[in-house]
Each structure stands twice: as structure tokens, then as C-alpha cells.
Amino acid sequence: MGRLLTLALAVTLAATSAFGAVFFSGPVSATGYSAYSTGYAFAAYTGAWSSSQMAPGQFAGHWYHAYWNPVTACCNDPSAWWPSGTWITNMNPAPWIVDGNGYSYQYTAFWLSDWGDPPCGAGNYWADVYFGRWKQPPQACDCNNATEYCYVSYDYVDNCQDAEGWGYTSVSYTGP
Amino acid sequence: MRLQRILRFRALELTAAIVLGSLIGTAAALTAFDDDSPPTRVLKQVSPPISGRAISLLEAWDLGVEESATWGGVWNATAIRSVDVGDQPTATSGLDGRRFSWQMDFVDAETHLPRWVRITGGAVTDAIDPAAAAIGKGVPAARLARPEIDSTYAVASAAAYRDGLAGSLGTKQTGVHFSIGDSPTGPTTIVVSGTFGGSPARIGVDASSGAVDSATRLVGTGGGLLLSDDGVSWRESSIHGRVLAVAADESVPGAPVYAVADSGDSVDIWRSDDGVSQWLRVSPLPSGLRPVTNALVVLPRSGSLSVVLLSTDGGIFSFDTLSREFATIPAAGKVSDLGSDDGQLLATVATEAGPTAQVLRPDGSWKSLPWAVGKSLAGGRPADAYTSGDAKFGLASVMGVARERDTMLVSTPGGVLRSADNGETWEHSLARPALLAIDYDGERLRAVAITVGSDDVVYSGDAGITWLRTETLSRRGYSGLDVVGHRFAILLQGGSQWVAY
Numbered sequence: 001m002g003r004l005l006t007l008a009l010a011v012t013l014a015a016t017s018a019f020g021a022v023f024f025s026g027p028v029s030a031t032g033y034s035a036y037s038t039g040y041a042f043a044a045y046t047g048a049w050s051s052s053q054m055a056p057g058q059f060a061g062h063w064y065h066a067y068w069n070p071v072t073a074c075c076n077d078p079s080a081w082w083p084s085g086t087w088i089t090n091m092n093p094a095p096w097i098v099d100g101n102g103y104s105y106q107y108t109a110f111w112l113s114d115w116g117d118p119p120c121g122a123g124n125y126w127a128d129v130y131f132g133r134w135k136q137p138p139q140a141c142d143c144n145n146a147t148e149y150c151y152v153s154y155d156y157v158d159n160c161q162d163a164e165g166w167g168y169t170s171v172s173y174t175g176p
Numbered sequence: 177m178r179l180q181r182i183l184r185f186r187a188l189e190l191t192a193a194i195v196l197g198s199l200i201g202t203a204a205a206l207t208a209f210d211d212d213s214p215p216t217r218v219l220k221q222v223s224p225p226i227s228g229r230a231i232s233l234l235e236a237w238d239l240g241v242e243e244s245a246t247w248g249g250v251w252n253a254t255a256i257r258s259v260d261v262g263d264q265p266t267a268t269s270g271l272d273g274r275r276f277s278w279q280m281d282f283v284d285a286e287t288h289l290p291r292w293v294r295i296t297g298g299a300v301t302d303a304i305d306p307a308a309a310a311i312g313k314g315v316p317a318a319r320l321a322r323p324e325i326d327s328t329y330a331v332a333s334a335a336a337y338r339d340g341l342a343g344s345l346g347t348k349q350t351g352v353h354f355s356i357g358d359s360p361t362g363p364t365t366i367v368v369s370g371t372f373g374g375s376p377a378r379i380g381v382d383a384s385s386g387a388v389d390s391a392t393r394l395v396g397t398g399g400g401l402l403l404s405d406d407g408v409s410w411r412e413s414s415i416h417g418r419v420l421a422v423a424a425d426e427s428v429p430g431a432p433v434y435a436v437a438d439s440g441d442s443v444d445i446w447r448s449d450d451g452v453s454q455w456l457r458v459s460p461l462p463s464g465l466r467p468v469t470n471a472l473v474v475l476p477r478s479g480s481l482s483v484v485l486l487s488t489d490g491g492i493f494s495f496d497t498l499s500r501e502f503a504t505i506p507a508a509g510k511v512s513d514l515g516s517d518d519g520q521l522l523a524t525v526a527t528e529a530g531p532t533a534q535v536l537r538p539d540g541s542w543k544s545l546p547w548a549v550g551k552s553l554a555g556g557r558p559a560d561a562y563t564s565g566d567a568k569f570g571l572a573s574v575m576g577v578a579r580e581r582d583t584m585l586v587s588t589p590g591g592v593l594r595s596a597d598n599g600e601t602w603e604h605s606l607a608r609p610a611l612l613a614i615d616y617d618g619e620r621l622r623a624v625a626i627t628v629g630s631d632d633v634v635y636s637g638d639a640g641i642t643w644l645r646t647e648t649l650s651r652r653g654y655s656g657l658d659v660v661g662h663r664f665a666i667l668l669q670g671g672s673q674w675v676a677y
Contacts, residue, residue, distance in 0.1 A: 085259025094213035103312035
């Protein structure tokens with residue numbers, strides 16, 4: 001039932017798109033943003049904008065389709081135009097992410113390597129934080145992605161559960 | 177690509193955090209909701225050189241290592257990659273092995289904390305601590321050795337492997353890129369990313385020998401429909417993605433045909449106005465509903481088209497293409513299948529008493545039915561009809577139903593059964609279970625079935641008494657069988673995958 005409620009919330013949010021970004025002054029050559037953040041885990045081996053493996057410290061943002069005519073960005077989200085490798089810093093609150101050795105890191109910065117939310121329902125400056133691909137032996141490699149790659153850890157690590165726990169969180173961060 | 181967001185209410189969030197925190201024995205998860213996280217520590221932030229230039233991987237490597245030497249302690253390089261940030265790349269960027277922007281990852285050998293360095297235009301411009309704290313006693317990621325070949329050599333080696341390497345354009349990873357680290361081909365390989373034959377391609381070049389040790393490219397497997405007017409000869413109509421549903425207004429000759437397809441990037445509605453030769457992408461569907469396992473096209477009413485979708489989570493959603501309104505359809509439990517009958521939405525719903533068939537009332541409430549509901553169900557019969565005569569099979573064993581006039585075909589694990597008297601008596605029709613479709617063309621009842629296991633397409637011109645094998649789908653994925661505009665339609669799967677070349 002929890003999953004159904006989860007989707008219901010997603011639907012409501014997608015329907016209203018009521019959460020816009022709030023701009024405020026930031027550091028030199030950077031801007032502060034308020035946005036929503038989600039988490040994901042397992043997923044494809046590499047991000048769409050990287051040939052390296054998805055790992056903690058990376059995030060997915062909105063898309064643009066330069067091969068469509070006209071060129072369109074995801075629901076006019078300005079962050080859809082950020083290039084691969086873009087850093088966002090000072091994320092607050094900052095998620096804790098556990099590696100395969102059970103070692104926990106509080107990541108406050110992420111770089112853009114992947115994309116998601118094709119119909120753009122998650123609002124401007126949405127950031128989907130990657131939590132990793134570690135799970136415990138009995139668990140299925142299933143974290144609601146079409147393509148899943150997992151590693152087994154014996155250190156009580158479950159990155160999928162961590163991503164679920166992160167949920168749909170309002171955050172602030174600094175970006176371009 | 178990211179496909180599905182994982183969302184939770186804050187209350188559930190906290191619950192999950194507490195459970196997780198108790199499981200892993202750290203304060204990590206509980207701290208995830210601390211709204212006063214420390215800021216990212218910036219170690220360096222300067223402007224790129226005015227006369228910046230593109231540099232090779234080894235030049236960037238040496239600059240990054242030189243920067244790390246100023247930090248004190250022992251810092252192990254764990255990854256290096258070229259990126260588009262700070263650059264204005266074109267499709268030819270990187271074809272000479274040089275890029276304007278690079279990023280390098282390090283890990284402290286003692287504290288295990290990471291640091292990132294960005295090199296822009298030939299100088300280190302940024303360095304940060306991306307993780308503010310760490311708890312535990314893990315081991316740092318493997319230290320990378322300085323590659324023996326440079327990206328200038330790697331790109332030449334990749335280009336020589338197969339003529340046709342080019343840079344990508346129109347993405348956030350423009351031109352040819354390079355990376356070493358956690359890559360699909362291992363930490364001792366320089367991955368050269370670009371395009372080959374118009375498809376994204378990755379060539380792995382051994383960082384020591386310079387030899388190509390892998391080459392893969394992303395190939396679309398296609399999707400669409402196999403269509404047949406007579407049930408015997410089939411032609412293909414392409415739609416990008418896995419086709420989930422197809423429908424047309426049967427009361428209007430030559431009416432447009434609509435389809436719903438999941439491309440992997442989005443779930444889209446397609447329309448064909450020319451007898452299903454060409455398709456026009458009408459609209460993508462909103463988020464919050466993926467992955468979708470089943471879809472139902474509800475035909476135009478007052479110029480509007482609705483699509484009803486079922487997600488893997490058992491939720492049902494509808495999307496109106498005219499108003500672009502998106503709505504949840506609450507159900508009394510997890511929905512496992514959808515169907516329709518005379519414009520009414522039918523669903524199989526999991527309840528505490530077991531699976532039940534329900535119909536959606538106009539007021540939004542559901543009414544239980546004593547019927548089985550299958551994807552191809554075009555009506556229903558009381559469950560006892562399925563258990564009459566010598567053919568004994570219960571509701572739970574019904575895998576699919578096709579019904580037209582008084583003739584019913586029902587698929588069970590033991591094969592397909594046929595009734596010509598609206599379920600009063602039954603006879604065996606096919607030895608294997610099958611997907612079923614039946615159509616009345618004004619003269620006779622015609623049926624098509626895809627047998628599960630052998631994936632043979634068989635046709636019957638006498639309503640299931642005799643069958644003729646017309647096609648095999650053994651090497652193709654399919655997701656359904658339907659009738660649209662008196663045509664039989666096999667729904668083909670599609671998508672993309674990395675294949676060696």
C-alpha cells in the first residue's frame with residue numbers, strides 16, 4: 001500500500017507542478033537554488049552523460065533534446081541546459097550515502113552525469129541523487145529502474161532503501 | 177537513464193530512516209534529514225586562463241596530481257574524465273585527443289574522504305571536498321596508476337579499430353570524450369566515447385598497450401506493430417519503443433489509430449491517419465507513472481483522447497490528451513490487469529479475499545464482478561460458465577479471454593478452450609496457452625493466437641476449430657495481441673542495448 005501512496009503523491013505533484021525554484025544571491029559565479037531532490041540506486045551501469053560508472057557523488061537532472069526540432073528543454077527548466085560535469089555544492093540537507101564497505105559519507109556536492117524525469121514533473125532544478133548499487137545478499141536487484149546492476153555487500157548496506165529513505169526532499173544548493 | 181523516481185511522504189521517510197539507522201548501526205540515515213548540513217568546502221576556485229586551450233588526458237592528469245600534492249597527506253587518484261562544463265564543445269571536440277575541461281577524483285589514503293579537481297583550459301580552476309564527513313572503517317577506492325598512453329593515442333587507436341568514429345552532437349556529452357576509473361571496461365582502460373554509425377559508441381583502449389579491448393555501441397532494437405488484415409500475411413509498422421496499447425474508434429471507418437509506446441526515455445502517444453503506415457508522436461505522458469506495464473487507449477470523446485495506464489506498483493492513472501489533465505484513479509487494492517467493455521474500465525484488483533474483477537462506476541467507485549478480466553477481454557461471463565461441461569478450469573487459471581458474439585476463446589495453462597454457445601459447452605482448441613484475439617468482419621469469426629513457449633502465430637478462419645501457423649516470433653519480443661479496425665495487431669517490444677561491434 002505504501003508504494004501506491006507513493007505513486008499517488010508523485011501523480012499529485014506531477015499534475016500541479018506547483019513547486020518552482022526560488023532564486024537568491026550566492027557566491028561568486030554561482031547561484032543558490034531551492035528545489036526538490038529525489039534519490040535512486042542500482043540503475044544502469046553508466047549515466048547518460050558519462051562513460052564512467054554511476055557512483056555516489058553523481059546526480060541526474062532534466063534533459064534537453066537538441067535532436068528534436070525545435071530544440072526543447074524539459075519544461076523550460078533552466079537546469080536542463082547545464083552541461084555534463086556540472087557541479088552542485090552546499091546541498092542542504094545533505095544525504096548520507098553508504099559504500100560497499102559500510103563506510104558512510106555525507107555528500108554535499110554532486111556532479112551531473114545522468115538524466116531522468118522525462119515528462120518533467122519534478123519541478124525546476126530538480127536533482128536526483130545517486131546512492132550507489134550495493135545491496136545485501138538476499139535482496140533482489142530491483143530498485144524501480146528498467147536496467148539494474150548491483151553489487152553484494154555483507155556490511156548491511158542497502159542503497160535502494162537509502163534512496164527510498166531520502167524520498168522527495170526539499171533542498172537548497174549552489175549551482176551555475 | 178533514470179526511469180523511476182522513488183518518493184515518500186515525510187512520515188514514511190522518517191520511519192525508513194529510523195529502521196535503516198537501527199539496521200546499519202550508524203547515525204547516517206537519521207542525519208539525512210538534518211536541515212543544517214555543513215557547506216561544501218571549497219579548496220580552490222579561480223577563473224580559467226584567458227588564453228585557455230584544450231589539453232590531453234595526461235596533461236590533465238599531471239595538473240591534477242600536482243594540485244593534490246599541495247593538500248598534504250597521501251591522495252590517490254581514482255578517476256579522470258573529460259566533461260562539457262566550462263566548454264563550448266562541437267561535434268569534433270576531442271577528435272584530436274584533447275579536451276578543454278577535465279575532472280579528476282582523489283581519495284585520501286588515511287581518511288578515505290574524496291576530493292574533486294576540475295581542470296579548465298589547461299589550468300586547475302576548482303577543487304572541493306564533496307563529502308563533508310565520513311563514518312566507518314572502510315577501504316578507499318583502488319588507486320589508479322598513471323596511464324602509459326595518452327588520449328591522443330587512445331583516440332587514434334579507437335578510430336583505427338573501425339573507420340567511422342565521430343563525436344556526438346546534441347547531447348550533454350558533445351564530441352569525443354575520455355575517462356578512466358569506474359568504467360564498464362575496467363580501471364585500466366581509457367574509454368573513448370563518441371558515435372559510430374550515428375549511434376553512441378564506447379571504445380575501450382588498454383591504458384598500457386594502447387590496444388582496443390572492447391567496442392560497443394547503443395543499438396535500437398525497434399518496436400511497433402505487426403499488422404494483418406487477413407490474419408495470414410503480416411507487415412510491420414514501426415514505432416520507437418515497446419508498444420503498450422493500440423486502439424481505434426471501431427464505429428468510424430478509417431478513423432485514426434492510436435498507440436501508446438514506452439521508448440525507454442518516455443511513454444508516448446502515437447497516432448496514424450493513413451492506415452498504420454506512418455506514425456505521428458502526439459504527446460509524451462507525464463511523470464509519476466513509470467514503469468508502465470499495461471496501457472489502455474480510451475477513444476475520442478468530444479475530441480479528447482484518454483489513456484489509462486497501469487504501473488508496476490499497481491496504480492492506475494489516466495491522461496486526457498486534450499486538456500492534458502492527469503488523474504489518479506483510486507482502486508480498492510493493487511491492480512494487476514486492465515480491460516474494457518463498452519467503454520467501461522475493468523480491472524483485476526488484489527484484495528484480502530484474493531483477486532477480484534471490478535468495474536469502475538461513473539461516480540468513481542468500483543463494483544466487484546464475478547468475471548475474469550484479461551487484457552484482451554471484450555466482455556465477461558460468470559465464472560461458472562468457465563467450469564461447465566467437461567472443461568474444468570477455475571477463475572484463477574484463466575490467462576486470457578477473447579469473445580465475439582457467442583464464441584469465446586479462453587486460454588488456460590493447459591491450452592486454449594473454445595465455446596460456441598456463450599460458455600455453455602467447451603472443447604479443446606489449442607494444446608498450448610496463448611494470447612488471443614478474435615474479430616467478426618461481417619461474414620465470419622476470425623481468430624489469431626500466439627502460442628506461449630513456441631511463440632508461433634496461428635490463424636483460424638472458423639472461430640478456433642482449425643488453426644494455420646502463419647508466422648513465428650521466436651526471435652522477437654512481443655507484449656500483446658489485439659484487434660484494431662478489423663486488423664490483427666501484434667504489439668512488439670523495442671528499446672536500446674549496448675552491443676559489440
